[in-house]
Amino acid sequence: MRGPVFAVSAISLGRARGPGRRFPDIVPVLRRRTVITAPSPAPPTPSARRRRVARLASAVLDQRSRDRGRVAAQRGVRAGVAVFVALNMTLLLNTLYLQHTRQWTPLAAGLATLPLAAGATVFAPWSGRLVARTGPRLPLLLAGGLVTAGGLCMAGLTSHTSVFLLLTAYALIGAGFGFANAPITNTAVNGLPPARAGVAGAITSTARQLGAAVGIALAGGLVSGIDAAGLAHASRPGWLTVAGCGAALFVIARLSHPKPVAAAAPSPVGGA
Structure with a gap:
């Protein structure tokens, strides 16, 4: 949370000082530093999907059998x-x-x-x-x-x-x-x-x-x-x-x- 808070504070400070006294280079720099790119999850493989379906089916059948x-x-x-x-x-x-x-x-x-x-x-x-x-x-x-x-x-x-x-x-x-x-x-x-x-x-x-x-x-x-x-x-x-x-x-x-x-x-x- 430190990076986004600092970026918001710096942007607010730059706007409050007026157009003539703004820090022109700080906003692009902070934007570049605060952009967080999360890696996209890899799609499940066919074998992983089969294992998941088998586990769910086994759980449902076991519960029905117990009941x-x-x-x-x-x-x-x-x-x-x-x-x-x-x-x-x-x-x-x-x-x-x-x-x-x-x-x-x-x-x-x-x-x-x-x-x-x-x-x-x-x-x-x-x-x-x-x-x-x-x-x-x-x-x-x-x-x-x-x-x-x-x-x-x-x-x-x-x-x-x-x-x-x-x-x-x-x-x-x-x-x-x-x-x-x-x-x-x-x-x-x-x-x-x-x-x-x-x-x-x-x-x-x-x-x-x-x-x-x-x-x-x-x-x-x-x-x-x-x-x-x-x-x-x-x-x-x-x-x-x-x-x-x-x-x-x-x-x-x-x-x-x-x-x-x-x-x-x-x-x-x-x-x-």
Whole structure:
């Protein structure tokens, strides 16, 4: 700033002293000395432009992949809560109904629920293969449909409901549970970066425990203080809740991606 200030001051002084007493040679000299020529920037080379475009594209893709993965992980957590709410409500309501309303022994009640365990055991490996082949959407759709159908089978429960309908409902709910586990874990873990896969697994386990606690609390609240004769009727809202959890799974499956969410690979930024 010293050169321009000095030049302005000298010009003002020369004009103030009048035309006869001006310093005629100082203005051109100062003009020559105060002209600053900045070098013009060189145009970017084609390789530099390519590197810049590649960096910008990689940043945009990484951000989109992170956002998509975060949403997918949240859906996986919600699906885990819904599945375990349905499962634990089924276990508690079924146990109370068979042993108190129908006066079955604990052994008979346990044997009656074998279709539930068999469905979960048989269809869980199929679910894993479907996730690897088509992504989490199809197994979640199947899980939602099966759990919804099983809950609706029990929505009109009475003290004389046929054993065949009970076993069918247990098998449907068990098959839905078997189809649900693999896509829930896959969605939650693949939705986060590999470095946070352990965190995703822990969050999924916490969601399952939360669903179990909520399911038991809801079922217990529905039948608390109800005698054996009215227990079947009092449990109907619980079975509708099981069907609602299946419908929630169906909606989550419709919103999920048909293919597993994969992390975006870094774009090459090299170039000559």
